[in-house]
Amino acid sequence: MVTTVISESSNGSLHPVSAQIVGAAASLGEAITVVCPGGFGSSEAAQISGVAKVISVEGECFENYDCLAWSKALSPLVDGDLILSSSSAIGRELIASIAAAKGIPVVQDVTGLTSGFLATRSIFSGKAIEEVSISAPCAISLRANSFESAGSGGSAEITTIDVSQEVSVAVKQALAKASERLDVSEADIIISGGRGMGDPANFSHLNEIADLLGAAVGASRAAVDTWDDIPHSMQVGQTGKTVTPNLYIAVGISGAIQHLAGMRSSKFILAINKDPEAPIFGVADYGIVSTWEDALPSLKEHLTELLSN
């Protein structure tokens, strides 16, 4: 079976999810080719164990993100029974565009994949789970942190291909710098605040704890809708992001059904809320009935202590 992996990059280097996708591909068969859009991370991709071949696709069209141009440049080089990508925003767009160009079906954000192509994915942002069987050839995007990474130690041959593709999207200006913080969809630990935080300025307390833990900061829909300072990119839940970190800390979040859908699959959940009846306690592994004003300083102090040991 021939599998092509479209690699994911971040700031010009290979993103760790790429090794996870190769890991998933390796569990299904051999002959794995990794295609690197823009050539980003191609030398790192060649060192992933199990990779037979790396195609570094380079050209001016990769200077800015233009889904159609990238898809047209990559499609002729992407082949096989199975095409895989990450289910990041760009990963999804690109694989959907490539699948349409090839006339093959695409299934997105898969969290489990076995041969014959039986795929597991969450629907309704986690309110239900779906199993689908997919006829090959097909394209599938995989959710980060759902598959074991392939190891290192490979030495695949890298072929560089220069492409020329007309672009139709031109970036005029950046409107704001991307947040320095980790995105909630990528983090192992997330600390989220709800409307119970009282004021967006109080999210600084969450930021401090996030810095201690290397965590991302999230928010409930109520917080995002109420305060302009809390951007939608932080929203966890249906109409926001579905997350599955190892630890999810919910502070001042009552636990509306849309929020629970997006975070209930987290491995461990710690909820801090002053209302003992808050629905969030129904999904929490650890619940602390307390105001955030009382709990967060203590949490910060004890985490600092623990982590310095």
Added chain:
Amino acid sequence: MGVAVLLKQVPDTTSKISISSGRVDESSVTKWSISPYDEYALENAIKLKEGGYGDVVAITCGPPRASKCLTEAAAVGADRLIHIVTDSSLDSIQIQSILSAAVKESECEIVMCGKQAADTNSGSTGPGLSSSLGYSFVGAATRVSMEGGAVSATRLGPSGPEEVEVRVPCVFTFDKGDSELRRPNVRGIMMAKKKQIDTLTPEDLGVDASISKVIIESHSSPPEKQPGQKFVGSESVPEVVNKLREEANVI
């Protein structure tokens, strides 16, 4: 000229999703709504129309109940309504073939839809249509504007929000932005009820919707969580922090 806006009807995000005989039980859904991100597409389509860019053609693909979302779109200003009546469970190729045929028929050069639907959470339709129609693509847009024929958009790019200029014809998918969604007024609602819906089948558009390459084997509920441990008062914080390390092993 004109803007095609693609709307999907989904269970309202406040709905509980229950499973019966291995399938999502649609009969238990109490409220069906336009998928939230599609509402931002509709809002931006109507803004373009107000700026003088042609009519808004609202298109939906789904069972008979889905016509309601077209009527809702008409109530806030959609000019033409197209409903392609299908059974559920079509694969991405089928859905995109149907929608691209409908867009071609509408002769619209701008297509707008949500970045993903609130039921399947996939996000394949927008980029897939761009690819099959050969239209440019801008994803996760929050605003689209037009000045002297040039179309620009604000999108959430790989390194943060950015303003892009895009060549038309183009497909835009929408993220939730700062646009306020308009609500229909009484007159709009009354007019919308009388508005004609063009009802088509996939066959009318030359699409074979019979054989899907993606078969749903089962739906299930997420595993129930075991009841957790609850503590009262911030004095329990040290104990919980300790448990996060010793029991949960997550910090």
